[in-house]
Amino acid sequence: MKLLQFMKDGQARLGVKTAEGIMDVELTARRSGLELSFSMEEVIRDSAAAIPRLxxxxxxxxxxxxxxxxxxxxxVTRPQKIICVGLNYRSHAAESGLAAPSVPVLFSKFNNSLAAHRETIALPDGPVQIDYEAELVLVIGKRTSGVTKEEALSCVFGYTVGNDLSARDLQFRTSQWLVGKSLDGFAPVGPCVVTTDEVDPGSLNIECRVNGELRQSANTRDMIFDCAELVSYISAYITLEPGDLIFTGTPEGVILGYPEEKRVWLRAGDELAVTIEGLGTLENRLG
Structure with a gap:
C-alpha cells in the first residue's frame, strides 16, 4: 500500500495512492458513515488493524x-528520531577519500529538516556548498530494541525516498556533521510510504537528477550495511519507535566527490529529483 499525507484546511490528511488516483481517507470514511480519522502516525503504530480498514x-x-x-x-511528520547513515556505499566512501567503515557511521537530523514532495526548499544565507544525497529511507513500525538481523525487517513499516541535503562548508567546519546536515528543509521525504509487502529493499535502483541531468545511479545491493544490519546495529544502542526514520546512505555521484575544479554546488532555482524503483520520485526546487 502506498500512503501519503497532503495538506487540507491547515492540517495533514492521510491519502492512499492507487492506479486510479489518491483516496482521501477521512472523506471516504465520512461518506461511508464510519468514524475513522487515521493519521499516518496511527496507521504506522497499529498497522495490523489500520491496513485492513483502509x-x-x-x-x-x-x-x-x-x-x-x-x-x-x-x-511522516513527527518522527521521534531521524537517524542517518554516512558512507554506506563503498563507491561513495571512495569518492569522499575515506576508508569504507567497519561499523555504520551514524549522525542525526531533526524534525525542522523535514520537507515534502514538491516543496520549495529555501536556501539559508551563508552556506554556499550545497549538495544532494539520494537515499532509501526506512520507516520504523514498532518499538525496536536489541533485535537480530533476522528479526530486523519485521520491525520496519515501510520505505520512502529521501534526499539528505548537505551544506558541506558547514558539515566539515568541525568533526561533527550535525549543523551542515540539519538545516531547515534539508531532509525532504516522500512522496509516499510504501509498505514492506511491496518492497525488496535489498535490490532497488536509485537515481538522482539535477535539472534533468543524471548525477547518481546505483542499486541498494551496493550498500556496505544492508537495511537489516542497520536496524539491528542501531537498535542495539538506541531504542527505535514507530515513525522513526533511518536514512540509509547515498551512492557515488555527489558534488563533493567531483574533482575540486569541477564542483558546481547547488543554487536557488535548481530542480532536484530522486527516484527509487517502486517507491516513486521525490521532487524539490531550491529557492
Whole structure:
C-alpha cells in the first residue's frame, strides 16, 4: 500500500495512492458513515488493524482527489528520531577519500529538516556548498530494541525516498556533521510510504537528477550495511519507535566527490529529483 499525507484546511490528511488516483481517507470514511480519522502516525503504530480498514475503504466507494491539486506534506511528520547513515556505499566512501567503515557511521537530523514532495526548499544565507544525497529511507513500525538481523525487517513499516541535503562548508567546519546536515528543509521525504509487502529493499535502483541531468545511479545491493544490519546495529544502542526514520546512505555521484575544479554546488532555482524503483520520485526546487 502506498500512503501519503497532503495538506487540507491547515492540517495533514492521510491519502492512499492507487492506479486510479489518491483516496482521501477521512472523506471516504465520512461518506461511508464510519468514524475513522487515521493519521499516518496511527496507521504506522497499529498497522495490523489500520491496513485492513483502509483496504475496506478502497474496496467500497473511495473519494479521490487529483494529485495535481494537492499540496503534499512530509509523508511522516513527527518522527521521534531521524537517524542517518554516512558512507554506506563503498563507491561513495571512495569518492569522499575515506576508508569504507567497519561499523555504520551514524549522525542525526531533526524534525525542522523535514520537507515534502514538491516543496520549495529555501536556501539559508551563508552556506554556499550545497549538495544532494539520494537515499532509501526506512520507516520504523514498532518499538525496536536489541533485535537480530533476522528479526530486523519485521520491525520496519515501510520505505520512502529521501534526499539528505548537505551544506558541506558547514558539515566539515568541525568533526561533527550535525549543523551542515540539519538545516531547515534539508531532509525532504516522500512522496509516499510504501509498505514492506511491496518492497525488496535489498535490490532497488536509485537515481538522482539535477535539472534533468543524471548525477547518481546505483542499486541498494551496493550498500556496505544492508537495511537489516542497520536496524539491528542501531537498535542495539538506541531504542527505535514507530515513525522513526533511518536514512540509509547515498551512492557515488555527489558534488563533493567531483574533482575540486569541477564542483558546481547547488543554487536557488535548481530542480532536484530522486527516484527509487517502486517507491516513486521525490521532487524539490531550491529557492
Amino acid at each position: 483496504q475496506e475503504l478502497l474496496a467500497g466507494d473511495p473519494q479521490r482527489v487529483e494529485e495535481e491539486e494537492i499540496r503534499y506534506a512530509p509523508c
